[in-house]
Amino acid sequence: MIAINNLTFEIGARALYDEANWHIKPGEKIGLIGANGTGKTTLLKIIVGDYKPTSGTISMAKDLTMGYLNQDLLSYSSDKNILHVAMEAFERQNQLHDEIEILLQKLETDYSDELLNKLSDKQHEFELLDGYNIEYKAHEILAGLGFNEADTHRKLSTFSGGWRMRVMLAKILLQAPDILLLDEPTNHLDLPSIQWLEDYLKAFEGAVIIVSHDRWFLDKVINRTVESRKGKLTVYAGNYSFYIDEKAQREDIQRGEFKNQQSKIKQEERLIERFRAKASKAKMAQSRIKALDKLERVDAVDDDNPSVNFSFRFSKQSGRNLVTLENVTKKYPAIDILDKADAIIEKGDKIALIGANGKGKSTLLRIVANADNEFEGKKEIGHNVTQTFFAQHQLESLHLESQILQELQAFAPKHTETELRSILGSFLFTGDDVFKKIKVLSGGEKSRVALAKALTADANFLVLDEPTNHLDIASVNILIQALQQFEGTFIVVSHDRYFLDNVANKIWYIENQKVKVYPGTYAEYEEWNAKRKLEQKGLPVAAAPKVEKKEENQPAGRHGKPEPVKQPQSDNKFQQLKKLNQDLAKMEEQMTELEKQVKQFETQLADEKLYSDANKSREVTRNYDIKKLELSAVQQRWEALAEQIMELEA
Numbered sequence: 238m239i240a241i242n243n244l245t246f247e248i249g250a251r252a253l254y255d256e257a258n259w260h261i262k263p264g265e266k267i268g269l270i271g272a273n274g275t276g277k278t279t280l281l282k283i284i285v286g287d288y289k290p291t292s293g294t295i296s297m298a299k300d301l302t303m304g305y306l307n308q309d310l311l312s313y314s315s316d317k318n319i320l321h322v323a324m325e326a327f328e329r330q331n332q333l334h335d336e337i338e339i340l341l342q343k344l345e346t347d348y349s350d351e352l353l354n355k356l357s358d359k360q361h362e363f364e365l366l367d368g369y370n371i372e373y374k375a376h377e378i379l380a381g382l383g384f385n386e387a388d389t390h391r392k393l394s395t396f397s398g399g400w401r402m403r404v405m406l407a408k409i410l411l412q413a414p415d416i417l418l419l420d421e422p423t424n425h426l427d428l429p430s431i432q433w434l435e436d437y438l439k440a441f442e443g444a445v446i447i448v449s450h451d452r453w454f455l456d457k458v459i460n461r462t463v464e465s466r467k468g469k470l471t472v473y474a475g476n477y478s479f480y481i482d483e484k485a486q487r488e489d490i491q492r493g494e495f496k497n498q499q500s501k502i503k504q505e506e507r508l509i510e511r512f513r514a515k516a517s518k519a520k521m522a523q524s525r526i527k528a529l530d531k532l533e534r535v536d537a538v539d540d541d542n543p544s545v546n547f548s549f550r551f552s553k554q555s556g557r558n559l560v561t562l563e564n565v566t567k568k569y570p571a572i573d574i575l576d577k578a579d580a581i582i583e584k585g586d587k588i589a590l591i592g593a594n595g596k597g598k599s600t601l602l603r604i605v606a607n608a609d610n611e612f613e614g615k616k617e618i619g620h621n622v623t624q625t626f627f628a629q630h631q632l633e634s635l636h637l638e639s640q641i642l643q644e645l646q647a648f649a650p651k652h653t654e655t656e657l658r659s660i661l662g663s664f665l666f667t668g669d670d671v672f673k674k675i676k677v678l679s680g681g682e683k684s685r686v687a688l689a690k691a692l693t694a695d696a697n698f699l700v701l702d703e704p705t706n707h708l709d710i711a712s713v714n715i716l717i718q719a720l721q722q723f724e725g726t727f728i729v730v731s732h733d734r735y736f737l738d739n740v741a742n743k744i745w746y747i748e749n750q751k752v753k754v755y756p757g758t759y760a761e762y763e764e765w766n767a768k769r770k771l772e773q774k775g776l777p778v779a780a781a782p783k784v785e786k787k788e789e790n791q792p793a794g795r796h797g798k799p800e801p802v803k804q805p806q807s808d809n810k811f812q813q814l815k816k817l818n819q820d821l822a823k824m825e826e827q828m829t830e831l832e833k834q835v836k837q838f839e840t841q842l843a844d845e846k847l848y849s850d851a852n853k854s855r856e857v858t859r860n861y862d863i864k865k866l867e868l869s870a871v872q873q874r875w876e877a878l879a880e881q882i883m884e885l886e887a
Contacts, residue, residue: 238263238301238416238444239284241470244293246276246283253279255468256293261416266438266445268455268477271465273681273709277448280465281305281418284446304414306422310405311398319396319404320389323375326411330368333359371411378407381433382426383594399425410437416444423451424706427594428732450710452477453734461849474851483848486858490842494535497869504876505529549723551697556620557584559698559726560605562752565614567600574600576750577614582698587720588728589741589759597747598730599702605728606700625696627704632683637676641666641686644675649693657693663715664689681707692719699727705736734759817882824875831868838864 239261246254253276261267269277282288284295285305315322324331340356363369379389382403393401402425409417417438423431435457438445449455455462455477462473462480473480509525560582567575574597582588582605590598603609604616606626636644645657652660661671664685675686684707691699699720705713713736720727720740728745731737738759746753755762771777838861841847847854 238297240294240296241284242294242296244283244295245291246279246288247291252291252468254290254465254470257468257470259463259470259472261444261446263415263444264442265461266459267447267461267463268459268480269446269448269463269465270455270477270480270710272711275465277465278307278420280470281307281420281446281448285418301416302412302414303416303418304409304412305418305420306402306406306409307420308402308424311402313393313401313405315393317393318390319379319384319393320372320375322393322404323379323407323411324371326375326408327366327368327371330363330366330371333363333366333368337363375407375411378410378437379404381430381437382407383430403430406434414443416446417441418446420448421450422447423449423454423732426732428591428734429593431732450705450708450713451733451735452710452713453738472846472849474849474854479851483851483854487842488538490858490861491535492538493865494839495537497865498532498535501872502529502532504872508876508879549692549719549725551623551695551725553621553623553695553697555584555622555697555726558582558617558619559584559586559622560619561615561617562604563615563617565604565612565616567597567604567609567612573750575612575747575752578747578750578752580745580752580754582726582728584726586726586728587740587742588745589737589743590728590730590745591737591759591762592746601745601747601752602700602702602728602730622698623694623696624698624700625691625694626700626702627687627691628702629684629706631687632680635675635683635686637674639675640672641675641678642671644686645690645693648690651695652693660689660693663719665712665715679707681709681712684708685712688716692723697725699723699725699729701727701729701731703730703732705731705733734763814882817878821875821878821882824871824878828868828871828875831864831871835861835864835868 241257241259241261244254244257244259245252269280271277279288283290285303337356337359340352340359343352344356376386376389384403393404396404406419406422422434426434431451431454435454438447438458445458447455447459457476459476462475462477464471464473464480464484473483475483505525506529509529558581560580562578562580564577564579565575566577567573572595590602592598600609604612606624607618608626636647639647641661642654642657645652645661646654649657658671661667666673666682666685675683678686684704688704691701704716708716713733717736717739720729729737729740741759742757744755744757744759744762746755755765757765838857841857842861847857
């Protein structure tokens with residue numbers, strides 16, 4: 238479908254891609270992932286032709302159609318209603334519709350056969366292109382993305398940027414291209430719309446490339462993961478979770494290779510030093526020196542997963558109940574949000590407040606956070622509750638002329654500079670980054686600064702409104718670790734389901750203007766809710782499939798260690814030495830053969846194509862591990878024999 242060969246793309250003196258290769262096949266659902274700055278969005282722009290590569294080729298069929306959703310579309314506006322904008326996707330059908338209307342007008346005065354034949358041809362083509370159903374299709378997709386019937390008649394220009402982006406996504410989906418390129422498609426969607434898009438993309442017959450920081454969404458949709466890292470593109474034959482496991486396995490292998498190689502190098506150097514002084518072993522020593530010089534060194538594993546290395550502390554412990562809502566009613570002129578609703582936030586609660594946009598999540602959160610006191614009913618704040626509230630609009634309150642470190646020092650003067658730098662390091666601001674001014678930061682970087690401020694507050698209760706917006710996967714993982722360590726209480730609104738599943742122990746949702754509670758994780762709630770919907774429809778609930786335990790490969794030998802070397806039984810020292818030297822020579826031959834086999838497996842593991850076949854990659858990895866164990870055992874036996882020989886020769 239699309240073949241990327243030896244792609245190099247340079248920005249100034251920096252090579253964003255360096256002879257990268259990637260073949261995209263029909264029907265593949267691909268997640269393009271990587272740290273910020275590795276060129277994911279740039280690669281999409283190269284594929285669609287917005288950017289030209291420095292060198293290399295991108296080959297594709299001339300008639301290949303592409304639909305490209307990018308964040309630049311946020312600025313698009315129109316005075317046409319959104320139904321009309323979405324239906325612009327049907328370019329040929331719209332053209333035929335207009336031509337048919339003109340012909341029908343002409344037929345009022347002209348009944349010629351020529352005109353009738355033209356009309357018949359146009360109507361036939363219009364029918365073949367399913368033109369009579371295009372408006373229904375547009376309504377269906379707009380509804381799936383959260384628009385009601387009244388919305389479809391509103392001008393696009395009257396919607397916010399996020400809702401305009403939904404219209405542009407609807408237009409691209411209606412085009413039904415051969416391949417969809419979607420850059421952060423879930424950024425402006427609520428949970429029901431994200432779930433609808435998941436189902437749509439899974440059923441979509443064409444290929445899909447998705448750049449997204451939403452791990453849950455990627456796991457649901459994709460069947461291939463492509464990592465952009467250090468100028469290369471590496472393909473993994475599975476979804477995001479598969480990629481995490483496979484990459485961890487590869488890094489474990491590399492880490493083991495590095496450790497074993499460093500151990501081997503030290504052993505070799507020690508033995509060389511002992512043998513090189515003895516004339517009888519000088520040849521052996523020289524041979525080992527040459528082998529050591531030719532050894533291809535294994536790189537140490539880079540740590541791409543920063544961890545939180547600070548602990549939260551607050552001076553006051555709250556009482557048992559932090560917030561109590563009784564008979565709370567909240568209404569707007571066009572909608573009722575809450576009607577005599579009750580809710581309690583207890584000490585230790587980690588609450589995820591979920592639901593569709595417009596159902597009142599943000600309103601309820603503001604009531605809890607004391608940011609909205611215009612409601613009927615009673616709200617009671619518990620004993621010793623100290624609260625901090627994080628929302629996206631607070632990014633605007635950052636002092637643009639301040640340096641990052643100064644911003645935190647002014648907000649949290651009780652913390653030492655070392656503590657604040659540690660906190661900022663956890664949020665990916667290291668070294669001289671802490672001296673950057675706020676005004677030069679990206680939206681995601683500003684979010685991280687604001688979050689760091691919120692988490693350094695002397696608060697035992699956190700109220701967090703969309704804290705994962707603009708954060709990449711690494712930053713979301715940091716926030717997860719931070720909240721998992723937080724010993725206080727919090728309530729959070731987010732559309733990132735992976736984040737919610739890893740931090741929440743209780744789910745709140747608004748139903749029939751009441752606050753409903755599910756006591757469990759997000760994944761448990763989603764499973765329960767799916768069953769509940771089936772039961773409400775009178776449909777049977779499928780039993781959960783049994784999960785078979787995987788058998789782990791066990792290393793040969795007791796505890797994975799080589800058997801102890803048996804002492805040669807001989808009264809004659811000369812015979813003992815002769816026998817040991819013969820055994821040593823045989824072991825060296827065995828080591829040479831095993832090193833050769835290990836090298837062959839390493840070559841296979843270094844080939845990116847291997848990871849497009851999950852079964853083959855697992856088989857090669859398993860055989861490689863077995864040979865490494867065998868080689869390690871022989872090396873240890875060889876060292877033990879060498880030690881014996883030196884002791885007998887002494």
